Amino acid sequence: MSDRWDREHVLGLAPDAASAKAGTGVAKPAKWSGLGCGAGAVWGECQGSGKSAYRAAADLGEPAFRCSCPSRKFPCKHVLGLLLLWSDGAAAAGEPPAWVAGWLAERAERAGRAQARKAVTAARARDPKTAAAREEQVAAGVADLDRWLADQVAHGLAQAEKAPYRLWDDAARRLVDAKAGALAGQVRALASVPRRPGWPGLLLEEYALLRLLVRAHAAEGLSAPLRETVRARIGFTVVQEDVLASGERVRDRWCVVGSRDLAQEQLTTRRVWLRSRSGRSALVLSFAAPGRPLDVSLAVGTEIDAELAFYPGARPLRALVAERHGPAVAAVPDGTGVAALLDEFAAAVAADPWLDRWPAVLAGVRLARDGAGLWAVDAAGAAVPLRTGDPWRLLAVAGGDAVTVAGEWSGRRLRALAGWHPEEGVVIL
Template sequence: MSDRWDRQQVLGLAPDPASAKAAVGIAKPGRWGGTGGDDEALWGECAGSGKSVYRTGVDLTEPAFRCTCPSRKFPCKHALGLLLLWSEGAVPHGARPGWVAEWIEQRRERADKAHERQEHRAAKARDPKTAERREARVDDGVAELDQWLRDQVTHGLAQAEKAPYRLWDDAARRLVDAQAGGLAGQVRGLAGVPRRPGWPDRLLEEYALLRLLVRAYQRRDELPAPLRETVRTRVGFTVPQEEVLAEGERVRDRWCVTGSRDTAADQLTIRRVWLRGAETGRPALVLSFAAPGRPLEASLVVGTAVDADLAFYPGARPLRALLAERHGPAEPAHPPGTTIAGLLDEHAAALADDPWLGRWPAVLTDVRPARTATGELHVIDAKGHALPLRAADPWRLLAVSGGEPVTVSGEWTPQGLRALAAWHHNEGMVIL
């Protein structure tokens, strides 16, 4: 059977604290029947409310999950509960039932077909005539966006404050038609700029960053190659995974998984998994995408570290990467961190290379949560430096810390730090 995970690794898969708590509640042998496992899979049937019995399967090779319960979370509490039982040695080795064997086989077939489709799309994208047509359409879309931005500033921002969502959505749709999806997403995001005091200044900043990107793309031939790749990516051009794996910069390290966050965009769920090299101190971002109801990539578990090669996408500040090759199983780990001043210096250097960075990974050591005189929540380090926290529910961090220093990981943005996980010297790792 696969190397057995410990409790911390399993709970690191939970999509939120509520799922982790629910999983612990059902990880009791008496709630389960027909449990079993082999080298690649786990399965079992969990008694639900009333007469409901939910069939649950786990593909350990990725991992991936299947459950007949109505939950839309991946993994659901039943999959997590089954993994907790397995981590405790309470799942016997056995032969796969028919429904598990069929599910695993279907997964392998879909993976093969997806690989074939990806190769076909990559071959089509390499066709010179196809590439030329796309470049021409994007050029037209960028020129139209340039004029649209000029119009917004010329007409003033007062009308934008009361404008309907359609103002930005119409502009974004035209960019989608021009195959500039990256720009379209940024234009749609303008509608979400909070209408708080100082709102016009914030909107004008976003317009300025977009105009900077437009001008950079229009003058892309004059840019250094790494910055040109960053600009093309921000506009919406993608680099095939095969090309990244074959030609991208490879870095081997013991990569600590510091945080994970799921967001919804354009009828897709996007999972951002943040890593930091234990030796290099280098940050990395692994993205995965899934349509509604489909599971996301879950092999990188928060609170663990894996000896692996990452292949980085090209750019002025390479951050996004692919997991190219593992050299051993994941193990529980405490990530290396920095001070608040160190984080801000690192972020400033990254912005100098890529002014359009929306978020930056943070791992802060020996910080504690505290409230200001006005009641705002911050994290403060030993030198008295502080950062504002963006937290809809700060109580887990406050409870884990208990006023003591902890290591906190999260995403740093101009609006504050969104905490994702914390490490306490006694409590271990906790998903926030």
């Protein structure tokens, strides 16, 4: 089978460092039987500690994975080991066995049903009566939020410090009922603000941004791109088919610079950040119910030649991968210094005042620690504070050398998601 993934691509699919290590441990031909590849899939049986071997397979198109082991990680160590062996050429080409062919057929059938459901949903959304009814519901919900915001400011911010969670949750639930889901999420997130240092100023800032969004929703004469941004922030969605049909298309070499999963109620969201060689940024989102695998087709540390279709907006950022032009390869992204990052973020916020995160790639930075925490310092001496769940891992890989660091910039702090060392390669945080 052509276009085999390299080792870095496979390990980039691992849900965590422990899985990557375990996958490497089972990537030994002696542990496997029935290794094969073909029909866009790879498969094999790995002998575990029990009597029965674990059957592992991967659909390389999406990609998607299955394994008979009890692990709840996707992909599990057996699938990772299988893919590593395939990457090394240990899987012979052939026809898939019945258990693999049946799985592939089931996947194709489910995909067909999902496509049909999407078509029905899109048709309903385009129905003029349905659309008009939702517009009325949202308008009523936004007006209710406007009154709620006025009450919070009129009563003073002091009450928020000891206010119960339901102060914000009740307001968010009313917005959910009004079909303004994205706006509801923003209101619900306010409950954590009074627990932060300097919370009164932060909370007032959040209230002001919400009021600006409320006023923008009711305003006349907004430009079409800004109108789309306002609607998206409130909760109106654009169906993927429309984005692929009429969205702005950009073909470039896109480097996957970071990925982050967020669990929110009954849904897990994966944010994947991409940076093109021409300096364009993009965000690809995928969603899954708890316990279900998320999209792993974009592995951190790889680069794809692809055409992206962007959702409409004042500062288009969210996109879909419309078409790939070749396999993913390991790559190091181009980066900037701190000043260029701040300039880019300022321009983005000027176009979209509600932007709360921006992809950052800082090249040639050294890591420094002081009493305030970890910092990334560029060649000009400018620095930004870093936040990462495992600072020692990043420090160990850097080893005092200049590295490339990528992550999400909030305007105050950079949440590091990945780093590149000239000799050690990529480390996913």
